[in-house]
Amino acid sequence: MLTAIQVGNFKAFAETQRIPLRPLTLIYGANSSGKSSILHSLVLARNAQETGDFDAHRTSVGGESVDLGGFRQYVHRRDLDKSVEWSAELNTKSFSGNVGEMLAPVSKITLSLGIGLPQIEEMAEREGIDTRTGQKILMKVPTGNLIPAGTPEITSYSLQGDGQLLIQMSKKRDGNLQLDRLDYDHPVFREVIKAMVLLSTTTETIHPEDFEGLEETISELVPNLIARRTRFLPEGLSESSVFSPSGQQLFFPISKARRSEELSAAVHSFLPRKIDDLLRGVSQIVAGEISSLRYLGPLRSYPPRHLAFSQHHDPNWYAGGGYAWDVIRRDENVRKLVNEWLSANDRLQTPYELRIRHLLTIDDLDNDYTQIIEQIEHRFTEEGPYDWDLFGEIYLVLEKIKKNEANLGDIQELILVDRRSDTIVSHRDVGIGVSQVLPVLVGAYASKNQIIAIEQPEIHLHPALQADLGDVFIQSAIGENKNRFLIETHSEHLLLRIMRRMRETNAGKLPEGCLPVRPEDVMVLFVEPDGSRSIVREMPLNENGELVKAWPGGFFEEGLREIF
Numbered sequence: 001m002l003t004a005i006q007v008g009n010f011k012a013f014a015e016t017q018r019i020p021l022r023p024l025t026l027i028y029g030a031n032s033s034g035k036s037s038i039l040h041s042l043v044l045a046r047n048a049q050e051t052g053d054f055d056a057h058r059t060s061v062g063g064e065s066v067d068l069g070g071f072r073q074y075v076h077r078r079d080l081d082k083s084v085e086w087s088a089e090l091n092t093k094s095f096s097g098n099v100g101e102m103l104a105p106v107s108k109i110t111l112s113l114g115i116g117l118p119q120i121e122e123m124a125e126r127e128g129i130d131t132r133t134g135q136k137i138l139m140k141v142p143t144g145n146l147i148p149a150g151t152p153e154i155t156s157y158s159l160q161g162d163g164q165l166l167i168q169m170s171k172k173r174d175g176n177l178q179l180d181r182l183d184y185d186h187p188v189f190r191e192v193i194k195a196m197v198l199l200s201t202t203t204e205t206i207h208p209e210d211f212e213g214l215e216e217t218i219s220e221l222v223p224n225l226i227a228r229r230t231r232f233l234p235e236g237l238s239e240s241s242v243f244s245p246s247g248q249q250l251f252f253p254i255s256k257a258r259r260s261e262e263l264s265a266a267v268h269s270f271l272p273r274k275i276d277d278l279l280r281g282v283s284q285i286v287a288g289e290i291s292s293l294r295y296l297g298p299l300r301s302y303p304p305r306h307l308a309f310s311q312h313h314d315p316n317w318y319a320g321g322g323y324a325w326d327v328i329r330r331d332e333n334v335r336k337l338v339n340e341w342l343s344a345n346d347r348l349q350t351p352y353e354l355r356i357r358h359l360l361t362i363d364d365l366d367n368d369y370t371q372i373i374e375q376i377e378h379r380f381t382e383e384g385p386y387d388w389d390l391f392g393e394i395y396l397v398l399e400k401i402k403k404n405e406a407n408l409g410d411i412q413e414l415i416l417v418d419r420r421s422d423t424i425v426s427h428r429d430v431g432i433g434v435s436q437v438l439p440v441l442v443g444a445y446a447s448k449n450q451i452i453a454i455e456q457p458e459i460h461l462h463p464a465l466q467a468d469l470g471d472v473f474i475q476s477a478i479g480e481n482k483n484r485f486l487i488e489t490h491s492e493h494l495l496l497r498i499m500r501r502m503r504e505t506n507a508g509k510l511p512e513g514c515l516p517v518r519p520e521d522v523m524v525l526f527v528e529p530d531g532s533r534s535i536v537r538e539m540p541l542n543e544n545g546e547l548v549k550a551w552p553g554g555f556f557e558e559g560l561r562e563i564f
Contacts, residue, residue, distance in 0.1 A: 001090060001091050001093075001289070002021055002089070002286075002289040002451070003020065003021055003089050003091050004018055004019060004020045004021055004088075004089040005018075005019050005021065005038075005041065005087060005088055005089070006018050006019070006087035006089070006110075006112070007019065007037070007038065007041045007085065007086060007087075008076075008084070009075055009076040009082045009083060009084050009085055010037060010041055010074060010075070010085070011034060011037040011040065011041075011074050012033070012034025012037045012076075012527075012529075012534040013034060013037060013076060013533065013534055013535075013536075014076050014533035015533065015535075017534075017535060017536040019038050019536055020523045020525075020538065021451075021484060021486065021523070022484070022520065022522055022523040023477035023478055023483075023484050023521045023522075024473055024474065024478075024485050024487075024498060024517075024521055024522045024523070025484070025485060025487065025522075025523045025524075025525065026489060026494070026495055026498075026522075026523070026524050026525070027486070027487065027488045027489065027525045027526075027527060028490070028495075028524065028526050028527070028539075029526055029528060030529070033527045033529050033534055034527045034529070034534035035527045038486070038525075038527070038536070039295065039453045039455065039486060039488055040068060040074075041086060042293050042295075042451070042453060042486070043059055043061055043062040043068075043295055043453075044056060044068060044086075045086060045293075046059070046061050046291070046293045047059035047060070047061065047062070048231070048232045049231070049232045049287055049290045049291065050231075051231065052230075052231025052232060054115050054152040054153065054154075055070045055071050055152050056068050056070065057069055057070055058315070060315075061293060061295050061319065062297070062319050063295075063315055063318060063319030063320055064297075064315060064316040064319065064320065065297025065298065065299070065316065065319040065455070066295070066319065076533070077532065080117055081148065082116065083114040083115055083155050083156070084114070084115040084116065084152075085112065085113070085114055085115075086112070086113050087110055087112040087113070088110070088111050088286050088289065088290075089108060089109070089110045090108070090109050090110075090111075090282075090285060090286070090289070091107065092104070092106060092107055092108065093107070095281075095285065098277045098281060099278060099280075099281025099282060099285070100281075102191075102192055102274065102277065102278055102281075103161065103188060103278075105187040105188050105190075105191050106161035106162040106187065106188060107162060108161070108162055108163075109159065109160070109161055110160040110161075111158075111159055111233070111282055111283075111286055112156075112157070112159075112160070113154055113156065113157055113233075114154065114155045114156035115152055115153070115154060115155065116148075116152060116153070116155040117148035117149065117150060117151070117152050118148070118150045118153060118171075119146040119147065119148060120146065120147060120149045120150075121142045121143065121144070121145065121146055121147075122142075122143045122145040122146070123140040123141065123142060124140070124141060124143045125140055125141075126141050127139075153171065154171065154232075155171045156169065156170045156171065157177060157227065157234060159278070159282060161186060161187070161188050164183065165181065165183050165186070166182070166186050166188055166189070167179065167181070167182055167183075167275070167278070167279075168180045168181040168182075169227055169234070175229075176226045176227070176229075176238075177226065177229075177234055178223065178225070178227075179225040179227075179275075180222070182218060182221075182222055182275070184215070184218050185211070190211070192271075192274050193206075193211070193267060193271070194206050196266065196267065196270045196271070196274065197210075197266060200250070200251055200252060200270055201251070201252045201253070201254045201262070201263070201266050202251075202252070202253045202254050203254040203259075203263075206263075210259075210263055213260040213263065214263065214264060217264040217267055217268050218267070218271070220268075221268060221272065224240055224241060224243075225237055225240065225242065225243065225272060225275060226238045227279065230283075232287070233283035233286060233287060234279050235283050235284075236276040236277075236280040236283075237272060237275060237276040237279065242268070243273070243276065245276070250269060252265060252269070289451070292450045292451050293451045293453060294318070294443060294447060294450050294451065294452045294453070295318070295319050295453045295454075296318075296319065296321055296439055296440065296453070296454045296455070296457075297319045297320060297321075297455055298456040298459060299320070299459075300321035300435060300436045300438075300439045300459075301314070301316055301320035301321050301322040301435075301439075320439075321438070321439025321442075321443075322439075323442075324438050324439035324441075324443070325414060325438070327442050327446050328414060328438070329356065329414040331446060333445075334442060334446045335354055335356075337441070337445045338354060338438060338441050338442065338445065339353050339354055341441055341468075341472075342354070342434070343419075347465065347468055350434070351418055351419050352416050352417065352418060352419070352430060352434070353416070353417050354414060354415070354417075355416075355417050356412050356413070356415070357412070357414075357424075432460050433460040433465075436459050436461070437457075437465070437469075440454060440457045440469065440472075441472060444473060444475070444481075444483070445476065447476070447481060447483050448480075448481045448482065448483065449481075449482050449483065450483050450484070451483075452476075452483050452484070452485050452486070453485075453486040453487075454486070454487050454488070456488065456489060456490065457469055457489065457491075457494070458489060458491040458493070458494060463493045464493075466491045466494050467493040467494065467496060467497040468497070469491075469494055469497075470493075470494050470495075470496075470497030470501070471497060471501070471514065473485050473487070473494075473498075474501060474514070474515055475515060477521070478515045478516075478517065478521060479515055495524065498517060498522060498545070499541065500545060501514060501516075501517040502517045502518065502519070502522070502541060502543065502544065502545030503544050503545040505517050505518060505543075506544050507544075517545075518543065519540065519541055519542060519543055522541055524540070524547075525538060525539065526551065528552050537552060539551070
């Protein structure tokens, strides 16, 4: 599971900043401090995973809400000589298979990437003499200066286990990501080598001095190991003189006289395969986590009056929340939960209810219905309006339609009904707050095991409802849905509700239906400008829901200043 990301030289951030992720992560800070940069770094990673494009402007997950502007725009201070740094920290407890066995000695694995522009040597024009003609000519000669060129790509890759380097790779001039360093003294590789020797050789023990004799073998292996090229994360090793993906595993006899040489031969044969398993396994886990990202921008879409005909191909369909109306239309359970929030006395307290209306088109009518309509026209024209047999036929047809027994296409229209008068109203006529909060509610109610990044969920909601959103997020994150929220917000009321639930949890006074919230469930971050850069500060909460340290710069003290 993804427990933190690290971001450096990206937009507002210069030095690498660590952003811990909990079930509920709230990000605060002044306007233009860089809060959104945290969410946008995940959007960039998701786009690279899908397309391999690090020079992205618009992305599928970010829609119209995120315009990264390409590498030259999002690299810090537009310094093209620098590499953007992005890391993913993962808890290894949930790892399984080969990668789980290999990483059992550590509790945390960190995958780090450098993203930059390839460098070429700058050329300069100088006067010279053509040796054939003796005449002066202009020649291009290298200057020794490297300049950025081409499109951004991964320039470096590393894995760390519990903060200690495991593997380090870098992009070479031939374009390959080549292994530079492997720490065979790391507990992970110690256990890997030990297991390989005991399972694949005739020796029954391995001694500390055996590892010392492997240094030369591993040093020879390292420069020959090249990562397989992919769109984003390296998925194992490329075939080379020292690694064949389909190669047969051998069994090595170990003699007393040639123990060091034969152990080295065994490690030379098996270690590349284990490195391949490690790279592939970690990349698949990180890719799975990134793929679970859902993003909701700060300004939600305002769908057309007729929701049945919303545009699914809208580039802002997800980031703008337009999809939420479609989810409500199709998912009865989500619709029920949203309706409860709309009407509850302690929530929106509106008289409105979302319902489904079934639409019938001309194309849905078969010959039987067409004939009945023709009979209606004939009898009402020729015989007068009082044909009770015809009314009986019409009644039976309508009953079939009502019970969905008729062979009709089903176009479901989502409508908003005023329960006071049982009349249909448009979502466009009941205030913008409803349209802005519905995508937030749907994201919480309909998603499961997702990373949900939201900018300003509180927009257009009064303070009491902002606080109520805290309970929605708690239920979605800590309850059965197991979502993880990354919320960029200015709302003090949202945080106060979460702090209140922590206080009630600690005192054993939680209201009925509320889930317990503990410090390990919540992370509060404060993004603070510091000259030309921004830094991320952790604002931990104790078991009583209290901030352990004061807000930097007196944040959230505006109310006191206005009063006094």
